[in-house]
Amino acid sequence: MNEIDGVVVRVEDDFAYVSTAGVASACGSCSSRGGCGSADVELGAQKKAHVLRLPNLIHARAGDQVVIQAAQGAVLRAVWWVYLLPLLLAVVGAAGLLAMTGNEMVALLGLLVGLAAGFLGLRRQKPSCNSRQPILSIAFKV
Numbered sequence: 001m002n003e004i005d006g007v008v009v010r011v012e013d014d015f016a017y018v019s020t021a022g023v024a025s026a027c028g029s030c031s032s033r034g035g036c037g038s039a040d041v042e043l044g045a046q047k048k049a050h051v052l053r054l055p056n057l058i059h060a061r062a063g064d065q066v067v068i069q070a071a072q073g074a075v076l077r078a079v080w081w082v083y084l085l086p087l088l089l090a091v092v093g094a095a096g097l098l099a100m101t102g103n104e105m106v107a108l109l110g111l112l113v114g115l116a117a118g119f120l121g122l123r124r125q126k127p128s129c130n131s132r133q134p135i136l137s138i139a140f141k142v
Contacts, residue, residue: 002070005141008060009051016056018066018138021049054138065141086118093117 006018052068060066093114098107 002072002075003067006052006066006068006138008062008064008066008138010062011056011060014056015053016060016066016138017051017053018068019049019051020068056138058138058140060138060140066138067141068138082122085122086115089114089118089121 004020006020008016009019010017054068058066090111091114093110093112094107095110097110098104101107
């Protein structure tokens with residue numbers, strides 16, 4: 001499980017707004033930290049605090065120190081869906097219209113329609129809370 005420390009800055013309804021800064025614990029334990037470039041990107045972002053809106057299942061209050069947890073692979077799966085679905089629909093749209101018409105301008109239109117359909121499909125998708133773990137959750141820091 002990937003984790004990063006944070007502080008609850010405010011609570012509204014059933015959500016906690018958690019501020020984070022710094023490098024995730026996965027980077028600190030990685031032997032490739034200096035070679036992959038991810039640490040450099042994270043260190044560059046370290047200057048700017050990020051505020052995340054998360055379900056407040058632990059009833060945290062403003063000022064509480066918490067740990068934000070991401071299930072192993074959950075973030076990577078979400079990234080694949082966000083990039084792969086629109087890209088796949090764009091390629092299918094372009095290839096399909098190019099095969100049907102032989103016109104590259106029409107194929108470009110198919111690419112744009114496929115890309116838009118992919119993004120709209122993602123916007124309308126509402127993940128079921130019962131079937132999946134949340135991508136991010138919080139727990140009290142021990």
